[in-house]
Amino acid sequence: MNKGSLEAMEPLLGDLDEPVEPTQPKPVKTRFPKQWLLLFMIALLLYNAAVVTMTLTHTVSELDPPYSPAHSVIKQERHRLWDGEPTIYAQSPSPQVDAAWEDLLAGVNVRVTREEMVLAGENMTNAAQLLNGDYLAVLGVYHQIHCLDILRKGLHMDYYTSKITESDRLRNMNTAHYDHCVERLRRAIMCHADLSIYSAEWVADSHEPEPKILRSNGESNCLNWNAVETWARGRALERKKFYLRPGPFEKERGPSG
Numbered sequence: 258m259n260k261g262s263l264e265a266m267e268p269l270l271g272d273l274d275e276p277v278e279p280t281q282p283k284p285v286k287t288r289f290p291k292q293w294l295l296l297f298m299i300a301l302l303l304y305n306a307a308v309v310t311m312t313l314t315h316t317v318s319e320l321d322p323p324y325s326p327a328h329s330v331i332k333q334e335r336h337r338l339w340d341g342e343p344t345i346y347a348q349s350p351s352p353q354v355d356a357a358w359e360d361l362l363a364g365v366n367v368r369v370t371r372e373e374m375v376l377a378g379e380n381m382t383n384a385a386q387l388l389n390g391d392y393l394a395v396l397g398v399y400h401q402i403h404c405l406d407i408l409r410k411g412l413h414m415d416y417y418t419s420k421i422t423e424s425d426r427l428r429n430m431n432t433a434h435y436d437h438c439v440e441r442l443r444r445a446i447m448c449h450a451d452l453s454i455y456s457a458e459w460v461a462d463s464h465e466p467e468p469k470i471l472r473s474n475g476e477s478n479c480l481n482w483n484a485v486e487t488w489a490r491g492r493a494l495e496r497k498k499f500y501l502r503p504g505p506f507e508k509e510r511g512p513s514g
């Protein structure tokens with residue numbers, strides 16, 4: 258047995274164990290050939306490497322998406338972060354702009370089955386049920402678009418005051434609802450944290466009020482909106498044309514208006 262090379266490994270092993278008195282006799286030397294010690298160390302290194310790799314990959318890899326009845330539509334594609342072309346949604350209110358937003362929200366209320374509700378982990382107690390037995394549901398993305406639309410209308414109350422109904426005003430166009438919408442959108446934006454970058458470009462003398470603008474050549478991974486919309490429209494409950502079974506809080510008030 259080569260004593261010299263075995264002792265050269267001692268400090269390494271010593272790191273993993275209690276400190277060893279250098280003068281104490283080492284009975285293991287005579288029982289285990291150095292090959293076993295080498296194998297043990299290699300196995301230990303491989304194990305450590307595997308643990309580190311698993312930890313790292315777990316941190317950076319995507320989690321499986323949670324259940325959704327719209328699962329089948331998940332299809333990612335790259336979108337430019339910045340696109341200079343303004344769309345109709347960015348325009349001041351007009352009947353055309355309202356029609357565009359209404360069309361965008363055509364799939365806001367959808368029908369889901371009891372089984373899908375249960376798979377989604379929804380609480381069935383007091384769940385709003387449709388006459389045919391399915392349930393009323395809203396995809397998260399539609400809740401967010403709805404919130405954006407409410408905030409947009411809130412910004413243009415001069416235009417909308419005469420156009421909204423009293424019940425719409427009570428339910429949607431009030432400060433509590435605006436605050437709820439800001440919070441909902443903040444969470445959604447931070448959840449999907451877009452990490453692509455804008456850069457700042459000079460467009461005027463630095464003393465001008467807006468001397469530079471943000472631009473980007475970056476891209477984001479987005480879901481294919483067409484697929485989402487097709488799914489939602491396929492199950493859409495047409496506004497004011499669907500009926501819910503009475504909930505548990507109904508009072509006797511005669512026919513409603």
Ligand SMILES: *[C@@H]1O[C@H](CO)[C@@H](O)[C@H](O)[C@H]1NC(C)=O
Nearest residue numbers: 378379380381382383384505
């Ligand atoms: C389900 O909803 C009911 C009514 O709001 C509530 O009392 C109950 O605690 C909920 N159950 C769970 C598991 O959250």
